Amino acid sequence: MIKCSLERMSEKIHTFSKFGDAGHGGITRYSLSDDAIKARDYFKERMEKIGAIVTTDDMANMYATLPGTEPGLKKIVTGSHCDSVKNGGNYDGILGVIGAMEVLETIVAEKIPHRHDIVAMIWTNEEGSLYPPAMMSSGVVCNDYLPPEIAKNFKYENMMNSVSVEDGATTFGSKLENFKYKGDKKNRLNPEEYMCDFELHIEQGPILEDEGKTIGVVDCVLGMFNYRINFSGQAAHAGTFPMHKRRDALYAASQALIYLHDEIDKLGRPELVYTTGEIVCHPCVHTVIPDFVEFSLDVRHEDPKVLEAVREIVKKLPTMEWAGCKCEIKLAWERDTVYWNKTLVDFVQQSADEIGVANMPIHSGAGHDAQFVAYMMPTTMIFVVSKDGLSHCEPEFSSDEQCTEGASVLLNAILKADKLDDIEK
Incomplete structure (x- = not known):
């Protein structure tokens, strides 16, 4: 078994942490920003130094290709993203880029023969922090292979019109147009030229640490759905309208949230996760009874039967009494569980065992670019333990x-x- 260089990995981790340093141990490195350019410049410099050929596509995705000995074979690609959320950390996404760089650097340093071209990649705008949605570029590049209900949300034209959440006058397309690393559409990842994809990533959860493992052998990305649940009541003066006559939408929503937690927990599935991360309250004035409240419900699980059981609970909400308020539900987003290619998963398992690093099978609860690539070609992921x-x-x-x-x-x-000529999808 061949080991990568701790010294080189440490150097890359430390250097990338400077690009967008937020001053508190983490980074804010939005896609297409000046700090993103610095990160890409560093990627390009190191990759060209070892003889890799660097190209970009029309979404500014970057590809550093180390030629193999058999040019007729399809390429093997590995990578992730270098953009972050606001005040994020130094490992999400960028570890997959650093790992990809290290793979190429180790192959060159150790003179390891390889038949296929091996490509280190940077995906553009995975987080969608400044220009929503998340996984934008992979959604565009893989669009022809995605299920129609997902593909429609990632049409190229729509993505170009994505408006900055911090500057409503700027769109992703206008920023991309003059971006240093915008390239040619012909350079996009595609199944005609590429055999398979690997993505290294931090776990972003506590399971590996709790189990005393370093590596997660990922087998899938969990299926999920997201509903918008709203309550309509009646606005009135907070000081003059009697309590028994009120139709308080916020009170109704709070009752519904408690109901959802109680009923979903009764399913007895500890691996099921659900979250309300967004709430809208109108008019949001302290002297006015709220007349409209909407909240999100994000639910994730591998088994579609479990997701359907939760969905049935959600569907009951409009039929119930909620403090005199009307309840409506709307499906905002859903996806089936995306399973990784078994051959590639086995390769990860075998490699972890042969190296002697503590590992375990694990699901991914978070979304990643690799899940869209999986519709296009054989794909898998590797997780590294996340502290706490x-x-x-x-x-x-x-x-x-x-x-x-x-x-x-x-x-x-x-x-x-x-060692393989090709891999069945």
């Missing part, structure tokens, strides 16, 4: 040693794939 399970925040942390073990598993899994 924290991510999308500045305390996000995985040690240099843990990250290097992740890169080593990635390298050896790729070398196993390199």
Whole structure:
């Protein structure tokens, strides 16, 4: 088994952490920003230094290709994204880029023969922090292969019109037009030229740490749905309208939230997760009884039968009494569980075992670019343990040693794939 270099990994982790340093141990590195350019410049410099050929596509995705000995074979790609959420950490996304770089650098440093071209990749705007939605570029590039209900949300024209959440006068398309790394559409990832995809990532949760493992052998991205649930009542003066005559939409919504938690928990599925992360209250004035409240409900699980059981609970809401308010529900988003290619999953498992790093099978609850790529070609992921399970925040942390073990598993899994002429999807 070949091990990656702790020294090189540490150097890359430390250097990338400077691009968008927020001053509190983490970063804010929006896609297409000046700091994103600095990160890409560094990627390009290191990759060209080892002889990789760097190209970009029309979504500014970057590809650093290390030629193999058999040009007729399809390429193997690995990578992730270099953009972050606001006040995010130094590992989400960028670890997959660092790991991809390290794979190529190790192959060159150790003179490892490989048949296929091996490509390190940076996806543009995975987070969607400044220009929604998340996983924008992979949604565009993989659009022809996605289920229609997902593909419609990632049409190229719509993405170009995505408006900045911090500057309503700026769109993704206008920013992309003059971006340093915008390239040619012909360079996009495609199944005619590429055999398979690997993505290294931090877990972003506490399961590996709780189980005393360093590496997660990921088998799928969980299926999920997201509903918008709203309540319509009647606005009135907070000081003059009697309590028994009120139709308080916020009170109704709070009752519904408690009901949802109680009923969903009765299903007895501890692996089921659900979240209300967004609430809208109108008119949101302290002297006015709220007449409209809407909240989100995000539900995730591998088994579609479990998701359907939760959906039935949600569907009951409009038929029930909620403090005199009308309840309406609307499906905003859903996806089926996306399973990784079994051959590639096995390669990851074998590599982790052969290296001797503690590992376990695991699902991904979060979405990743790889889940869209999986509709296009054989794909899999590798997780590295996250300290305290924290991510999308500045305390996000995985040690240099843990990250290097992740890169080593990635390298050896790729070398196993390199022995094959092709992989069945």
